[in-house]
Amino acid sequence: MPTSPAAMPADHFDVLIIGAGISGVGAAWHMQHQSPDKSFCVLEAQGGFGGTWRTHTYPGIRSDSDLYTFGYRFKPWTGAPIAAAQEIMTYMGEVIEENGLDRHIRYNHRIIGADWSSRDKLWTVTAKREDTGDTQTFTANFLWMCQGYYNHQKGYTPEWDGMEDFRGQIIHPQTWPEDVDLKGKKVICIGSGATAATIVPAIAEDCEHVTLLQRSPTYFTPGRNVNELADALREQNVDPAWIHQIIRRRVLFDQTKFMNLAEEQPDLVRAELLKGVREFLGPHYPIDPHFTPHYRPWQQRIAFVPDGDLFQGIASGKASVVTDHIDHFTEKGILLKSGEELEADIIITATGFNLSVLGDIPFSKDGAPIDFSQTVTYRG
Structure with a gap:
């Protein structure tokens, strides 16, 4: 039987990183090397790392940006400029293994809510386990969104x-x-x-x-x-x-x-x-x-x-x-x-894709839902 969030103690981290794609893995590396005194955790909805390179499996799937600018500055790219998805997955996997980042990543955790407390100056994030159906609560001082820009479940x-x-x-x-x-x-x-x-x-x-x-x-x-x-x-x-x-x-x-x-x-x-x-x-x-x-x-x-x-x-x-x-x-x-x-x-x-603002996660502030269309302007 799934455990309710109230029944499970919240895990606290200084930083919660959402997504274990190329951005999330890069963020984890920077946390480990630039802020070694800070605790962090990466929450990923899928069953493994990779993000878009895990989602897409169509024939010929490859980057449409060169890996010298798309890749990490701390992990020199040595292959052809335009890389196949499996090459990118191997590259990311090496970053995770060489830096022991796997211990910071929790797969099958889909975020179903994120609330900011003005009083506590704290995020409370609720995740649903895709593999067990359980829910789990996390708290963090900083939420780092690396979830990408489109819905991974269904294309447009x-x-x-x-x-x-x-x-x-x-x-x-x-x-x-x-x-x-x-x-x-x-x-x-x-x-x-x-x-x-x-x-x-x-x-x-x-x-x-x-x-x-x-x-x-x-x-x-x-x-x-x-x-x-x-x-x-x-x-x-x-x-x-x-x-x-x-x-x-x-x-x-x-x-x-x-x-x-x-x-x-x-x-x-x-x-x-x-x-x-x-x-x-x-x-x-x-x-x-x-x-x-x-x-x-x-x-x-x-x-x-x-x-x-x-x-x-x-x-x-x-x-x-x-x-x-x-x-x-x-x-x-x-x-x-x-x-x-x-x-x-x-x-x-x-x-094309179905665009997704911040992973379509329901955000709230002090329990009140946030409508980002009313809070963000672009070249307004």
Whole structure:
């Protein structure tokens, strides 16, 4: 029988860290090394560390930021700039093991309430054990939110007319089924962001054909998944910590320079980005409708395509791109606004996440619920 919170004594810590993803693990490292006199605990809802890299298991799952800036300054990254999810999980696991952080992490603890006491100057946090159903109470002087920005239980899929009529399978990448069989299947992947650009080349060889269906195009920048300066420094046996700092600063410098150039000379940057796509798809491919957005570069983020794998899949004929609007789903697939019907056995909705403010945890102050929409402004 689950034990009530009142029946269990509260565990007190100076700092409670919420989430054992890449931010939470990093926070734990900093607590241990910069505040060794403070007690801390990491509460994680899932059964293990990893956060987004544990949640997502779809084919090809990889970072869309380079690991020299995404990784930890205290743990030099030594692999390719864009890393597979398992490589990132291994990297985080090494940080936990090498620093004995596992003793500070409590898995299967989902936060169901957090109350601040003005009188006691203390947080009271209630967690439900996902493995036993028990509830447990914690108190802390400081609450460090590292839970991420989206709902891990369910991804965002728009409600299109006729979805219930489709005879095939509809899959959101965030809840990718282990037993899905793509071999010889016609697949539609809806979306034009980093997730779609990752999935399409990863499944192209297995499918009969995969179609990337997008409402509007996105800028992509294809390139080799290497950092030549980092490799050159390694050949000279430079200290890995120095390499990490040098490359981190160089990447940030180059990104800032590119972003400024996109603002000052958008036509030049657009031409260079499209040139990179044409190098893979050839001069006769219709770049205009499929890879030429109506906005200027960097008005939305630009996705990096390592080794141009998305464009290699398209060039091979195993993948294709359709730019149109969905009218409704049919028994066989999707009817577009243009009147064309795309047939499919499986439809993948790479359409984003459900945003989550502070993990959708019910926060309160002195027992009174807090509505953050009434307390926070952004560029108000």
